[in-house]
Amino acid sequence: MTSDFERMLRGVDLRVTRPRVAVLSAVYDRAHSDTDSIIGVVRADLGDVSHQAVYDVLRALTAAGLVRRFHPMGSVARYEARVGDNHHHVVCRSCGAIADVDCAVGDAPCLIAADHSGYEIDEAEVIYWGRCPACVAAASAASGG
Ligand SMILES: [Zn+2]
Numbered sequence: 001m002t003s004d005f006e007r008m009l010r011g012v013d014l015r016v017t018r019p020r021v022a023v024l025s026a027v028y029d030r031a032h033s034d035t036d037s038i039i040g041v042v043r044a045d046l047g048d049v050s051h052q053a054v055y056d057v058l059r060a061l062t063a064a065g066l067v068r069r070f071h072p073m074g075s076v077a078r079y080e081a082r083v084g085d086n087h088h089h090v091v092c093r094s095c096g097a098i099a100d101v102d103c104a105v106g107d108a109p110c111l112i113a114a115d116h117s118g119y120e121i122d123e124a125e126v127i128y129w130g131r132c133p134a135c136v137a138a139a140s141a142a143s144g145g
């Protein structure tokens with residue numbers, strides 16, 4: 001798998017470094033990770049790596065399109081390796097759990113803006129909000145249902 005990550009880095013003209021491989025691997029292993037949990041995984045792998053180094057790697061990987069960053073309101077930024085398919089996210093208001101939701105119609109932008117104000121729109125980034133199955137079950141158990 002490491003060699004796959006090395007190939008991906010070379011494919012976008014990024015030099016292969018151990019922190020870049022470790023961060024890419026962490027994001028592939030855990031969809032929707034935040035920076036702190038990625039730092040934890042990378043440190044378990046490589047020993048002492050600075051926060052700044054991990055931030056810099058995440059920024060480079062995101063800019064190169066290997067990693068996608070999204071930022072639910074009221075939460076910290078999340079990273080994932082599922083790129084290029086314009087999928088959306090559903091976030092649980094109670095516990096913050098995040099799941100993928102496929103693009104509504106299959107191509108970006110999957111939503112037609114009611115009024116595009118003259119802009120040429122190429123993407124719609126949607127976050128659905130609600131409660132995850134675990135929180136729904138816990139709430140109905142608590143209410144005796
Ligand atoms: Zn929940």
Ligand SMILES: [Zn+2]
Binds near residue numbers: 031032082088100
């Ligand atoms: Zn996702």
